[in-house]
Amino acid sequence: MASLDWKLLHSEYLYRDEWLTARKDRCITPAGKIVDPYYVLEYPGWVNALAIGEDGRAIMVRQYRQGFGQTLLEIPGGAMDPEDASPEVAVRRELLEETGHTFDNVVYLGETCPNAASSNNVMHMFLASGGKLVQEQQLDQNEEIEIVYLTLEEVKQLILNNGIKQSLHVTCVMYALLHMQQMKML
Template identity: 65%
Template structure:
């Protein structure tokens, strides 16, 4: 079922935020698909982060495309200097929240739209967080921390209060992992 890539042309490049590519492909039955547009992004990371005293760290920030301030989990883009997704998520957590986490569990990766985008989002559960510094936000970031009980996160998830689908996926898997860790202790 795999397609054969015949040609590829970059139409627009503003790395790392938006790279648009036009491909010409051939399907197994010989059909030529032209144009097929692909968005290239670097991989992303996110985490349900839980402090040493059992509080989940949520973030509130304005999301311009929707024109709304949303409740989310911390995360962001993998930098080229990040050795792997775990390094990236620890960096993002420290920058956005000021908390460092001794334990992070990789929960897998998901694609926000595999038909048009090349990247994955690596999902994590981070536990045992302690505040070690103030936030180090990018110039266009304004992030408010919201510390809450894990049970409240579960309620917010059930009530469909998280808009970002990649965050919903992470929260779902992270809560399962968190509960399994609790049952072991």
């Protein structure tokens, strides 16, 4: 198969901030077509997990999402920090900060692209189990997060009824349920 990869000719940063970096690229396709401008948003890697407590219930979070303009039910997770040694370290940190729980087992489920057309980062997905409440939440300044405990059957019904809107979280939950053999493949 012939390569479909574009060649980067020039890149210019338009905006740099802790939470958003935007650049404008000039590229050439294998067929020789110049693509200019092509905008790319740079973000750090993200992590999320379907978190299961010692009692077998999923530990979900509710929080307001300004981009969508609604309060959403989600799974815990967030951005990787530069000091995180690995995605697993990052997800364990996020789980502790957002839920106050530590987890006996953390299984890596893979990675997915949030939006490969315009963003450069990946989401690392995990299944965390054996969660124990060990502290109060340690939330970021702009976070207000409510913890919600659901049975796995309730989580499956949310997936089937489009009750989780965040597509990256749906993907992680699906991989986790498949890993746990809780959902039948069609």
